[in-house]
Amino acid sequence: MNEIDIKRISAPITTGIPLKTPQEVADSTSCRSFRDILQEQIDTSLGVNFSRHAMNRVLERDIDLSIDNLERLNEGVRLAEEKGLDDTLILLDEAAFIVSVKNNTVITTVNKEEMTGNVFTNIDGTVVI
Numbered sequence: 265m266n267e268i269d270i271k272r273i274s275a276p277i278t279t280g281i282p283l284k285t286p287q288e289v290a291d292s293t294s295c296r297s298f299r300d301i302l303q304e305q306i307d308t309s310l311g312v313n314f315s316r317h318a319m320n321r322v323l324e325r326d327i328d329l330s331i332d333n334l335e336r337l338n339e340g341v342r343l344a345e346e347k348g349l350d351d352t353l354i355l356l357d358e359a360a361f362i363v364s365v366k367n368n369t370v371i372t373t374v375n376k377e378e379m380t381g382n383v384f385t386n387i388d389g390t391v392v393i
Contacts, residue, residue: 299323311338311368318361318370325375327359340391341365349389356393360384 303319312334314322322329333356340354344365351371354361360379362371374382 313369336393340393353387353390
């Protein structure tokens, strides 16, 4: 055998699609959690932001964050801002939200079942929507 034949034999043979590295696979597929996607939708859709704690409470307590409720929540934030409130309790039909108006952020939320007997402190106003 001559040198050319030896080089041909030792060359790797690749068939099909080359394998991707784990990083390339992770980059090409969506590895985001439901929570991340929900938070992104809330942040980009309607004004008010949710803290990580508030988002956890929304998921744990199965609080309805429909478009209608988010619009009402934003209206409550707007009313609180007009009155010069900062940490505000905003009451919707089935939930209560503590909102930092100056940061435009929901700090925590409580569902209807947990509102009874609950004491809300460190707020400077309440908006009923």
